[in-house]
Amino acid sequence: MTAKDLSHLLSIEAKTRRPSPLKTAFKYYGKPDIVFLGGGLPMSDYFPWDKVLAYSPEPPFADGIAAKPTEGKAVISELHKHKIEEFDVPLARSLQYGHTEGQPELLKFVKEHTALIHKIPNEEWDVVLSVGNTQAWDATLRTFCDPGDSILVEEYSFPSALETASPFQVDYVPVPMDNGGIIPEKLEELFENWDASNKKPKLLYTIATGQNPTGSSLSAERREAIYKIACKHDFLIVEDEPYYFLQMNDYKQGASEDPKHSYDEPKQTHEEFLAALVPSFSHLDTEGRVVRLDSFSKVLAPGVRLGWIVAQKKLLERYVRLHEVSIQTPSGFTQSLVQGLLGRWGQSGYVDWLIALRKEYTIKRDFTIDVLHKNMPKDVVEFFPPSAGMFFTVVLDASKHPDFKTKFASDPIKVETAIYEAGLEKGCLMIPGSWFQSPNFKPHDNTFFFRGTYAAVPLDQLKVGLERFGEAVKTVYGL
Amino acid sequence: MTAKDLSHLLSIEAKTRRPSPLKTAFKYYGKPDIVFLGGGLPMSDYFPWDKVLAYSPEPPFADGIAAKPTEGKAVISELHKHKIEEFDVPLARSLQYGHTEGQPELLKFVKEHTALIHKIPNEEWDVVLSVGNTQAWDATLRTFCDPGDSILVEEYSFPSALETASPFQVDYVPVPMDNGGIIPEKLEELFENWDASNKKPKLLYTIATGQNPTGSSLSAERREAIYKIACKHDFLIVEDEPYYFLQMNDYKQGASEDPKHSYDEPKQTHEEFLAALVPSFSHLDTEGRVVRLDSFSKVLAPGVRLGWIVAQKKLLERYVRLHEVSIQTPSGFTQSLVQGLLGRWGQSGYVDWLIALRKEYTIKRDFTIDVLHKNMPKDVVEFFPPSAGMFFTVVLDASKHPDFKTKFASDPIKVETAIYEAGLEKGCLMIPGSWFQSPNFKPHDNTFFFRGTYAAVPLDQLKVGLERFGEAVKTVYGL
Numbered sequence: 001m002t003a004k005d006l007s008h009l010l011s012i013e014a015k016t017r018r019p020s021p022l023k024t025a026f027k028y029y030g031k032p033d034i035v036f037l038g039g040g041l042p043m044s045d046y047f048p049w050d051k052v053l054a055y056s057p058e059p060p061f062a063d064g065i066a067a068k069p070t071e072g073k074a075v076i077s078e079l080h081k082h083k084i085e086e087f088d089v090p091l092a093r094s095l096q097y098g099h100t101e102g103q104p105e106l107l108k109f110v111k112e113h114t115a116l117i118h119k120i121p122n123e124e125w126d127v128v129l130s131v132g133n134t135q136a137w138d139a140t141l142r143t144f145c146d147p148g149d150s151i152l153v154e155e156y157s158f159p160s161a162l163e164t165a166s167p168f169q170v171d172y173v174p175v176p177m178d179n180g181g182i183i184p185e186k187l188e189e190l191f192e193n194w195d196a197s198n199k200k201p202k203l204l205y206t207i208a209t210g211q212n213p214t215g216s217s218l219s220a221e222r223r224e225a226i227y228k229i230a231c232k233h234d235f236l237i238v239e240d241e242p243y244y245f246l247q248m249n250d251y252k253q254g255a256s257e258d259p260k261h262s263y264d265e266p267k268q269t270h271e272e273f274l275a276a277l278v279p280s281f282s283h284l285d286t287e288g289r290v291v292r293l294d295s296f297s298k299v300l301a302p303g304v305r306l307g308w309i310v311a312q313k314k315l316l317e318r319y320v321r322l323h324e325v326s327i328q329t330p331s332g333f334t335q336s337l338v339q340g341l342l343g344r345w346g347q348s349g350y351v352d353w354l355i356a357l358r359k360e361y362t363i364k365r366d367f368t369i370d371v372l373h374k375n376m377p378k379d380v381v382e383f384f385p386p387s388a389g390m391f392f393t394v395v396l397d398a399s400k401h402p403d404f405k406t407k408f409a410s411d412p413i414k415v416e417t418a419i420y421e422a423g424l425e426k427g428c429l430m431i432p433g434s435w436f437q438s439p440n441f442k443p444h445d446n447t448f449f450f451r452g453t454y455a456a457v458p459l460d461q462l463k464v465g466l467e468r469f470g471e472a473v474k475t476v477y478g479l
Numbered sequence: 480m481t482a483k484d485l486s487h488l489l490s491i492e493a494k495t496r497r498p499s500p501l502k503t504a505f506k507y508y509g510k511p512d513i514v515f516l517g518g519g520l521p522m523s524d525y526f527p528w529d530k531v532l533a534y535s536p537e538p539p540f541a542d543g544i545a546a547k548p549t550e551g552k553a554v555i556s557e558l559h560k561h562k563i564e565e566f567d568v569p570l571a572r573s574l575q576y577g578h579t580e581g582q583p584e585l586l587k588f589v590k591e592h593t594a595l596i597h598k599i600p601n602e603e604w605d606v607v608l609s610v611g612n613t614q615a616w617d618a619t620l621r622t623f624c625d626p627g628d629s630i631l632v633e634e635y636s637f638p639s640a641l642e643t644a645s646p647f648q649v650d651y652v653p654v655p656m657d658n659g660g661i662i663p664e665k666l667e668e669l670f671e672n673w674d675a676s677n678k679k680p681k682l683l684y685t686i687a688t689g690q691n692p693t694g695s696s697l698s699a700e701r702r703e704a705i706y707k708i709a710c711k712h713d714f715l716i717v718e719d720e721p722y723y724f725l726q727m728n729d730y731k732q733g734a735s736e737d738p739k740h741s742y743d744e745p746k747q748t749h750e751e752f753l754a755a756l757v758p759s760f761s762h763l764d765t766e767g768r769v770v771r772l773d774s775f776s777k778v779l780a781p782g783v784r785l786g787w788i789v790a791q792k793k794l795l796e797r798y799v800r801l802h803e804v805s806i807q808t809p810s811g812f813t814q815s816l817v818q819g820l821l822g823r824w825g826q827s828g829y830v831d832w833l834i835a836l837r838k839e840y841t842i843k844r845d846f847t848i849d850v851l852h853k854n855m856p857k858d859v860v861e862f863f864p865p866s867a868g869m870f871f872t873v874v875l876d877a878s879k880h881p882d883f884k885t886k887f888a889s890d891p892i893k894v895e896t897a898i899y900e901a902g903l904e905k906g907c908l909m910i911p912g913s914w915f916q917s918p919n920f921k922p923h924d925n926t927f928f929f930r931g932t933y934a935a936v937p938l939d940q941l942k943v944g945l946e947r948f949g950e951a952v953k954t955v956y957g958l
Binding site for chain 1: 491492493495496497498499500501504507512513514515516517518519520521522523524525526527528529530531532533534535536544545547548553572573574575576610611613614617638639642643645646647648691776777779780781782783784785803804805806807808809810811812813814816820832836839869870903906907908909910914931932933934935936937940941943944945947948
């Protein structure tokens with residue numbers, strides 16, 4: 001299938017970009033009969049790193065991903081200025097200028113991985129490296145949005161992502177959600193009631209899997225419905241998917257307390273693991289209107305500052321022009337070290353890592369929900385085991401507070417604030433859900449929520465924190 | 480001295496940025512009596528790099544900077560998840576989220592270095608890390624320029640830097656130059672003749688030392704005169720200074736052919752070396768109106784994608800807000816590895832490196848100019864030994880071509896093109912100077928030039944290339 005021409009969606013900024021005139025000279029670079037005095041590149045002989053070694057754990061990570069690599073059981077990436085392993089990015093190249101899209105060896109790995117996972121139906125997809133999804137989202141706004149444009153956002157979303165967009169002077173159109181994320185019917189309604197004197201939105205920004213802050217994940221059916229709406233109303237879907245591989249096994253209440261419970265059984269094959277992943281918007285992208293922002297931040301480490309953008313080639317070309325005059329390309333150390341590791345692990349070893357990572361998050365999620373079951377007053381609190389990501393929410397009904405109409409003047413946010421403060425007093429910080437409301441947000445009812453994470457804390461701390469938070473809720477509600 | 484309030488120079492984009500509301504919660508992070516369930520950070524136990532080792536050369540680099548580190552004579556940066564050396568950035572921190580301004584240990588080194596070199600007179604200067612000067616320049620444009628603003632640029636400048644600015648819809652005001660760079664009197668004239676109905680320029684963008692493409696460097700006197708004009712007409716000076724430490728010893732004709740000539744004698748002390756550097760605009764910056772873009776690209780390696788911005792604190796705060804929602808911070812591997820090296824070298828070892836680097840560039844520059852003396856037809860060609868940087872120029876007088884008025888219709892660019900093509904035919908590529916003309920450029924006379932570099936090529940290749948280029952010039956001029 002071929003992609004649609006969507007160049008009418010580009011911003012003025014993106015349309016204005018031209019390649020550097022020096023590029024035309026670079027076609028002579030490296031020709032044996034030409035002495036090239038054109039480029040201001042330092043000689044790689046002068047780079048003061050001769051060799052870099054990195055020690056990493058070895059697949060299949062039987063002792064868990066937190067186990068330290070030991071003598072004889074480590075993957076050692078040995079990187080030199082010049083190539084030793086075919087799959088490595090030599091330091092003389094990664095530490096030099098060039099390769100804005102990314103080093104070829106790393107691009108190859110990421111493209112193979114993307115093909116394996118997403119099976120994208122339009123043939124014109126490609127990949128460009130980014131320095132992480134925050135930068136990729138900023139680049140996306142620069143590439144598509146002019147002042148006065150509007151963008152669709154989840155009604156609760158990641159404040160940094162919203163703040164990234166604000167200085168572009170865009171207008172936000174929040175899309176109503178429930179526990180399953182964006183409600184497609186509500187999205188369609190927005191267009192049915194659209195004021196024809198306003199331009200339609202350029203794009204939908206969604207954290208489709210393990211959403212921040214709600215922890216919700218869009219089902220395959222909802223994704224299909226949303227994709228159809230995007231085609232009908234001609235907007236892009238920007239899927240920001242750092243948590244995609246934190247999809248977990250089903251929650252079983254009490255499993256975390258069962259000493260005989262194993263998170264490894266039944267053992268899944270790689271094929272079973274991949275088949276169980278929810279299909280991405282990219283997987284549905286027949287027209288080439290999905291821009292997928294993918295990242296190693298939650299899967300390897302945030303500080304690598306390395307991600308990749310998946311989209312149709314013609315649109316990606318505009319990102320490359322932007323990167324040439326901004327970030328250039330991700331750090332050469334990062335590219336050599338990440339590819340050093342991925343090359344040694346191979347696609348199969350990387351899937352082993354993702355499976356082992358999922359196990360860790362499943363253990364933490366199960367433990368968290370079991371602790372919530374024990375400590376939350378069920379009369380006023382609801383919670384839903386997330387199927388992906390780092391976040392869980394605790395949803396409260398303000399109208400169930402005996403003094404809601406009096407002390408809190410029928411304002412759920414006032415109850416929320418009281419619980420936040422009581423939480424701090426008892427010694428637990430959860431983030432109030434109202435902090436994630438997108439601009440132009442309209443409340444549906446008297447519920448509010450808190451966002452917590454099980455990612456950053458060990459289990460014993462999680463238990464203590466949630467017990468304290470339960471106390472805070474009970475205190476405020478007088479239970 | 481205290482800096483002036485220059486917030487009236489900020490762009491709408493920069494004024495619109497707000498910090499994330501989540502920041503207010505982060506003041507509770509790490510407090511012993513609070514279980515913090517607020518942040519979506521993965522645990523550093525899960526980062527798949529346990530240890531990284533890097534091998535680098537050892538000061539004082541007696542065998543030159545290109546010598547490979549050998550057994551017993553190498554600096555080995557051994558980096559772990561947790562700290563071993565006080566000055567190291569541990570991987571558990573550098574590979575995690577946080578520290579948008581840069582890791583404290585690296586910031587400390589860079590600030591000490593900046594204080595040592597520039598002795599900035601206003602007390603409110605500070606430093607923020609960038610991912611290189613291209614990104615820092617893009618961030619500068621975002622921070623100060625609105626569509627319709629104008630910026631002062633050198634009449635010949637780096638095309639990528641000009642292309643970075645174009646999509647901001649700024650108007651370019653080229654400043655006339657000679658062999659010494661910007662002519663302060665011409666800059667003053669621009670303001671004397673300024674159309675009062677137009678807003679004055681927001682900033683001057685200058686590559687003050689080893690300018691790209693002309694190879695010129697501004698003298699201390701010119702810098703002082705330009706700084707005064709900036710204060711009088713209230714614009715910022717953005718000094719893009721990747722070549723600052725490629726300042727060379729004086730050129731001595733024929734030295735490269737003298738087998739007894741030593742580039743090490745007389746040996747300079749560190750103090751003599753530092754005192755001989757041309758003072759930067761930052762050194763003159765009493766009012767806090769200089770934004771200095773500094774980079775490791777030409778001094779260590781371009782692929783580290785690491786630089787730093789020096790400016791007054793209040794302005795830098797706006798860069799930090801921008802970085803939070805775009806690049807976040809440079810790669811953690813880069814920060815740990817660069818600081819691993821700099822920490823081991825120390826400020827003194829780093830100055831040793833800079834001295835050794837200067838020697839390499841002096842050798843190459845001297846060789847280049849000596850070869851030009853031998854191969855260029857002096858009747859039509861001029862050249863000037865650059866005092867800094869990677870670039871040299873060969874200036875030609877088109878009016879000295881016998882067929883200038885006829886065959887070339889009195890257009891110097893047509894002669895330039897003929898020589899470019901003849902060069903390619905003979906087997907040498909030098910970049911035509913007209914490719915570097917800034918928008919709105921007005922020619923002074925019938926001269927034109929080519930830019931070459933001695934940075935990227937070994938000496939024997941340089942010789943072959945310049946001989947071929949000399950042939951090309953002679954052929955076109957019929958000499």
